[in-house]
Amino acid sequence: MEHSKLEKHKFKKGKFITPWNDMLGDIGVMQNWALERLPEYIWIGLIFEEYGRKKGLEKCYEMITKLHELNPEINAPTISNILSMDDIKQEQFWNFVKENAEKKVLAPLTLIYTYRRYKIFNKLFRDNEDYETKVNRICDVLRKGFDGHSFFATDIRFVVLYFVLLQGRLHVPENILETICEYPHIEHKDERMRLVRPTIRSMEMGTLDMGNVDKRNLEIFWKRISEMSECETFYIEYDNLAECPESYLDFLQEIFEYLTKVFVSTAPLNEKYLVILGISTYAYKRIKELVEHDLYNEISGRGIIRNLIEDYIMLKYLILHEEEHQNIWNEYQYYGIGLYKLVMTRERNTPCSYKDGHVNYRYIELLVNEYMDEEYINMDTSYFDKQAIRVKAKEVGEEELYKLFYDYDSSFEHGLWGAVRESALLKCNSPAHQYHCVPDCIGIQKLPSVWKDCVRTMNKILAIIDGYISIPKQLLEEVQKFE
Ligand SMILES: [Zn+2]
Numbered sequence: 250m251e252h253s254k255l256e257k258h259k260f261k262k263g264k265f266i267t268p269w270n271d272m273l274g275d276i277g278v279m280q281n282w283a284l285e286r287l288p289e290y291i292w293i294g295l296i297f298e299e300y301g302r303k304k305g306l307e308k309c310y311e312m313i314t315k316l317h318e319l320n321p322e323i324n325a326p327t328i329s330n331i332l333s334m335d336d337i338k339q340e341q342f343w344n345f346v347k348e349n350a351e352k353k354v355l356a357p358l359t360l361i362y363t364y365r366r367y368k369i370f371n372k373l374f375r376d377n378e379d380y381e382t383k384v385n386r387i388c389d390v391l392r393k394g395f396d397g398h399s400f401f402a403t404d405i406r407f408v409v410l411y412f413v414l415l416q417g418r419l420h421v422p423e424n425i426l427e428t429i430c431e432y433p434h435i436e437h438k439d440e441r442m443r444l445v446r447p448t449i450r451s452m453e454m455g456t457l458d459m460g461n462v463d464k465r466n467l468e469i470f471w472k473r474i475s476e477m478s479e480c481e482t483f484y485i486e487y488d489n490l491a492e493c494p495e496s497y498l499d500f501l502q503e504i505f506e507y508l509t510k511v512f513v514s515t516a517p518l519n520e521k522y523l524v525i526l527g528i529s530t531y532a533y534k535r536i537k538e539l540v541e542h543d544l545y546n547e548i549s550g551r552g553i554i555r556n557l558i559e560d561y562i563m564l565k566y567l568i569l570h571e572e573e574h575q576n577i578w579n580e581y582q583y584y585g586i587g588l589y590k591l592v593m594t595r596e597r598n599t600p601c602s603y604k605d606g607h608v609n610y611r612y613i614e615l616l617v618n619e620y621m622d623e624e625y626i627n628m629d630t631s632y633f634d635k636q637a638i639r640v641k642a643k644e645v646g647e648e649e650l651y652k653l654f655y656d657y658d659s660s661f662e663h664g665l666w667g668a669v670r671e672s673a674l675l676k677c678n679s680p681a682h683q684y685h686c687v688p689d690c691i692g693i694q695k696l697p698s699v700w701k702d703c704v705r706t707m708n709k710i711l712a713i714i715d716g717y718i719s720i721p722k723q724l725l726e727e728v729q730k731f732e
Pocket residue numbers: 479480481677678679682685
């Protein structure tokens with residue numbers, strides 16, 4: 250399937266709606282085939298599975314013609330319809346099926362349609378083949394037919410459509426009828442099929458109004474088949490991509506030791522240098538944690554790269570706007586301290602009720618009052634300089650980092666469903682379980698490594714610092730080798 254471009258998505262109230270969803274309203278139409286119609290036609294699928302397309306089509310033709318003769322009233326060749334015909338007709342039909350196909354072909358369905366409720370069918374098709382073979386047989390058909398656009402599914406849908414035409418319940422223009430009649434005689438690899446298959450599918454889609462179908466057999470089908478088969482969960486493996494990360498850290502340490510020495514000995518009171526070095530040291534400490542705790546492929550790794558990107562954008566932003574402010578470096582510090590004051594004040598009004606919590610309120614109080622009496626510190630709960638990170642990123646020419654990384658990583662920081670789905674759930678590959686998701690309770694699913702992006706971003710931060718306090722060239726070259 251061709252992927253639709255972002256521009257084609259309509260932007261509705263802050264979320265992108267794909268052209269596909271917009272057209273269908275919801276995924277209901279797609280699910281309708283695999284979850285509701287396919288189980289009803291699984292008997293046709295089993296015939297194709299055993300005899301292949303050509304012979305399968307011939308056999309199905311005989312069978313649905315018989316079904317049509319026996320019962321010109323039913324709307325579709327669903328197993329529910331067949332199983333609710335009167336006993337004599339059922340017996341005639343199933344016996345006819347048995348004459349045209351080996352007993353073992355439909356035998357798997359006796360596991361689902363048991364003797365207690367489906368005596369005629371069960372008695373006629375029960376055999377001695379082992380349980381597992383039968384379950385697998387049904388699962389194979391479900392797997393091949395699940396995608397309603399597959400060749401296999403289209404063959405089943407053709408049989409259904411043909412039956413409906415036989416019943417005279419559907420009237421189509423002559424040219425479409427010709428197209429439909431050509432279907433069994435052309436092979437799937439034939440170019441003409443590119444037009445025929447969609448015709449079959451779209452016509453079949455309208456043949457069965459599930460709203461009027463008794464869902465009991467369907468419930469029985471999914472309940473039994475899902476219980477009979479095991480979960481087949483799978484996960485995606487990722488490399489950590491980190492080559493000698495410890496030596497990268499060693500170089501970083503050397504650089505930061507050097508910078509600290511220069512700062513302390515030449516400009517210890519320079520607020521600009523303090524902020525630049527403070528932010529970048531924070532970034533360095535996070536990358537140190539990444540390495541020391543092996544977080545490359547973990548959820549926490551995403552928090553680290555997101556923070557590095559934010560640090561980098563913030564540094565660029567501060568430098569860009571330095572001239573317009575009296576002292577942006579000071580403002581930036583007090584913006585952050587103001588946020589601490591906010592928490593501190595809240596706690597002062599309503600003391601924290603949690604014992605051994607992770608916030609040291611007394612220490613925060615000291616930090617808030619470190620250089621200025623708290624009375625004079627403003628509390629600004631909006632963004633620094635009133636600009637969201639998105640706007641800041643754009644201003645400093647780093648929109649890509651924001652759009653393609655930061656926003657994605659934010660999902661993990663907020664625990665939004667995309668992140669939950671990617672990191673905490675496993676996919677089950679069993680069609681009998683409708684490809685559901687299963688919680689990753691053993692923590693087997695890792696995530697793509699953040700290593701390379703962390704290195705690249707950290708090096709960008711170093712390049713900024715280098716513009717103010719020059720870092721020895723040889724050290725810069727060493728860290729660049731890790732990109
Ligand atoms: Zn499962």
